[in-house]
Amino acid sequence: MNQESECIAKAQKGDQSAFGELVKKHHAYVFRVIYTIVRNEDNAKELSQQTWIKSWKNISRFKQNSAFTSWIYQIATRTALDHIRKAKRRGEVHYLDEWSEEIDSPADASFSSSEPRSKLERSEIREHFNKVITKLSPKHRTALMLREIEELSYGEIAKVMKCQTGTVMSRIFNARKSIQRYMKEFL
DSSP states (O other): OOHHHHHHHHHHTTOHHHHHHHHHHHHHHHHHHHHHHHOOHHHHHHHHHHHHHHHHHHGGGOOTTSOHHHHHHHHHHHHHHHHHHHHHHTTOOOGGGOOOSOSOOHHHHTOOOOOHHHHHHHHHHHHHHHHHHHHSOHHHHHHHHHHHTSOOOHHHHHHHHTSOHHHHHHHHHHHHHHHHHHHGGGO
């Protein structure tokens, strides 16, 4: 039995310090998953806390026949998507209209010119891309981000999003097609 499995077993028996070790190990990753969906740091912090509270309350239900990360990401993703649904129902202005520049894409690495024109073009492309991402539905955006940012397999994404693998593949395909359609002037 590895150290994480021991912590899980102890946490399932009520050991808060063992659960604390799980939180320490996975907190940054959970935050990143949530932030990828909600795109707001304050909301991501709050939703991360909610995720850990939910996981503590339900740790006894976790079966160690799958990875702990898959289980916690399911909770994190559902918590973030529920938050978005509730915000839309309340008619709140959604905060997804700004896509952070914090996530580095491989394409950014190819831009090394310090030319002002190149920087301006890159800025325009990033700004347009940020707008395009916000046009995707939360489910399409989440599937795409879990695949591209978190590098989860289709099967892992299906577990996290509680849907079929084919649905995940379709969402990712459609998200990519939408991005291509909206970005065609820059391609």
